[in-house]
Amino acid sequence: MTELARKRPQFRNINVFTDVRTYRLPAAGIVSILHRVSGALMFVLMPFIIWMFDTSVSSEISFEKFKAAFNIGLGFAPGWFIKLVALALIWAYLHHFIAGVRHLWMDATHAVTKEFGKSSAVVTLVLSVGLTVVLGAKLFGLY
Amino acid sequence: MSVNYGSKRTVVGAHYGLRDWLVQRFTGGLMAVFTLILLAQVLFTQGPIGYEAWAGIFAAQWMKVLTFSVIVALLYHVWVGVRDIWMDYVQAVGLRLTLQFLSIVWLVGCAGWAIQVLWRL
Numbered sequence: 001m002t003e004l005a006r007k008r009p010q011f012r013n014i015n016v017f018t019d020v021r022t023y024r025l026p027a028a029g030i031v032s033i034l035h036r037v038s039g040a041l042m043f044v045l046m047p048f049i050i051w052m053f054d055t056s057v058s059s060e061i062s063f064e065k066f067k068a069a070f071n072i073g074l075g076f077a078p079g080w081f082i083k084l085v086a087l088a089l090i091w092a093y094l095h096h097f098i099a100g101v102r103h104l105w106m107d108a109t110h111a112v113t114k115e116f117g118k119s120s121a122v123v124t125l126v127l128s129v130g131l132t133v134v135l136g137a138k139l140f141g142l143y
Numbered sequence: 144m145s146v147n148y149g150s151k152r153t154v155v156g157a158h159y160g161l162r163d164w165l166v167q168r169f170t171g172g173l174m175a176v177f178t179l180i181l182l183a184q185v186l187f188t189q190g191p192i193g194y195e196a197w198a199g200i201f202a203a204q205w206m207k208v209l210t211f212s213v214i215v216a217l218l219y220h221v222w223v224g225v226r227d228i229w230m231d232y233v234q235a236v237g238l239r240l241t242l243q244f245l246s247i248v249w250l251v252g253c254a255g256w257a258i259q260v261l262w263r264l
Contacts, residue, residue: 039224043246046221046253054260056194057201063194097178100171107168 027121034125035099038092045089052086080140087136095128163223170216177213202264210261218254222247 014023025033042049055066070086073079102120106112111120137143184200185192200206225246233239 036224036228039221040228043221043225043249046249047256050253050257050260053257057198057264058260060194063197097175101175104168104172104175 026118027125028117031095031099031102031121031124034095038096038099041088041092042096045085048085049089083139087132087139090135090139091128091132094131095124098124098128166219167223170220173216174213174220177209180209198264201261207261207264211258214254214257214261218250221250225250 014020052066055062055069057063068074069079069082071079074082102124105120106116181200188196188200190196201210226243229239229242229246233242
């Protein structure tokens with residue numbers, strides 16, 4: 001009895017300092033943590049998002065200021081840096097959007113098998129990163 | 144004692160777990176639909192998108208009303224998400240409450256700014 005009790009498997013939260021390097025996170029787990037990371041990023045950068053909304057819709061003059069921020073720069077920040085921040089937001093939005101739709105789909109259809117969890121997570125990662133690359137290339141004027 | 148498991152389980156507590164889960168789905172769904180509507184309007188605009196075309200999208204009254212709803216939905220959606228982050232990672236009650244308070248200030252301020260921009264269009 002005591003022998004059995006001693007051998008019971010232990011379940012505990014993973015520790016960020018000791019387990020993260022060796023922890024083999026499945027694709028669905030990567031999507032999950034990135035969902036949180038992308039959400040937090042958009043939360044922190046929210047004033048920048050609203051600033052973009054403000055300057056782009058308010059007037060012709062502010063619209064020019066909006067364009068100049070990306071082409072020339074804004075204050076001490078050069079244009080490429082503004083573009084980089086915008087690209088991070090593009091990724092965050094795409095990932096959060098696709099991972100969110102995945103959640104809605106799973107809730108609506110009860111498609112919660114192990115296989116679907118994995119395949120849909122891979123699709124989420126490929127789509128979000130792929131679209132980020134495509135839109136990033138456009139943002140930096142590669143085509 | 145009566146049955147207290149499965150579908151007969153007595154649910155105790157504040158009940159906001161289920162409510163927030165549902166709110167998160169509805170607000171997320173609304174924002175997803177808004178994204179597609181905005182994207183469609185951008186893609187179906189003829190010619191290059193200058194100031195007139197871009198601001199014109201938000202100038203329509205139905206779009207203003209929809210965008211307003213989306214800002215409110217976003218406010219609630221982000222509050223649920225950010226509160227979850229604080230609850231998961233910050234165990235010290237005083238610090239957690241402080242962060243939650245600052246998050247509300249941050250979010251309400253941002254929402255106010257966004258609505259101000261929208262309303263003077």
